[in-house]
Amino acid sequence: MAGREVHLPALPKRIVLLEAHDLLTMSLLHPDPASLVVGWAAVDRIDSELLEKRLANGHTISVVGQQSPDTISLEGLIGLAPDLVVTTSFMTPQGNGDSIVERLRQFGIPVVFGDASSNTITGEQGSDPVAELKTSMKMWGALLGASAKADAFISFFERELAGITARISGAKPVTTYLEVQSTLDDCCWAAGRKVWGDLLALAGGQPLPGVTAPWFEKLSLEYLLATPHEVYIASGGGWISGGRPPIGPGIDPALGRQGLQRLIEGRPAFEHLPSVRAKRVHGIWTGLITNLPLNILFVAQTAKWLHPERCTDLDLAAILNTINREFAAFPIEGPLWASI
Secondary structure: OOOOOOOOOOOOOOEEEOOOOHHHHHHOOOOOHHHHEEEEEOHHHHOEHHHHHHHHOOOOOEEEEOOOHHHOOHHHHHHOOOOEEEEOOOOOOOHHHOHHHHHHHHOOOOEEEOOHHHOOOOOOOOOOHHHHHHHHHHHHHHHHOOHHHHHHHHHHHHHHHHHHHHHHOOOOOEEEEEEOOOEOOEOOEEEOOOOHHHHHHHOOEEEOOOOOOOOEEEOOHHHHHHOOOOEEEEEEEEOOOOOOOEOOOOOOHHHHHHHHHHHHHHOOOHHHOHHHHOOOEEEEEOHHHHOHHHHHHHHHHHHHHHOOOOOOOOOHHHHHHHHHHHOOOOOOOOOOEEEO
16 A cells, blocks of 8 residues: 555464554455454554454454554564564554664564555555555455455445446535534534545535645634535544444444434534534444445445435445445444434
């Protein structure tokens, strides 16, 4: 994913993931991916207590770090004797020159990058999530000896995306307040124009005109109240406890709706937002954005919210069922979204 070439003597059997949610991608290609994983970091970013337990599947996986690069234990990592380390540009921000990557090279431990923002050759910085998904699945297919299944997933993804694109073709983009950190005490963080914004565009939406940052941008409540927009989409988390609306695998949908209601009622003047007054308030599990293979579910559900008249026959349950039936080693239980 970083434009590098890495040679492995055999399929890896002792992998360390510096971004733990890569295990979900692995689970779409391998029947028991945790059997290949000896260490992981940033486990909380799986963002689902249920999914974390299912993906681990009873295997003991050593924690080598938390959610930031400075927490990585190089000694602990090397002590696991991995035959492959999968990192990201966030966890090893200096790329090939990162001290951790360099030390691993000195110990003869191969390193691959698992995100396109590591790509210093094209300079795309992850601005095309569909292209990134294809490259990612091909990489994992090669690493796991499952290239045919990876190609099958890519074909499924492209087929579903083409159906969504056809439905909303020619429709006017719907201005949407897409929020990246939906908590009562910290407002109002809008998704930027890259990644979340790219996926919003695929669903026939567009961010508020005041959003210019690539990743996220803090907006004033006054700006939100004064700026016409049709839909509000909050980000929910896969934990019942916490500040975000509880939306994620296996969580009672009533809790997600209650969490959205608390956001509206507990933030000053939020009930006066144009989107809230229009009763177009929704919430989505962040895992549908952070896990590339699940992006298709975010695009499909968001397209239904933004263009309901064009997407009446778009069957989200069928898309999720196909993922679970044909690819997932462990079921990803809905609902993964909520509306009030």
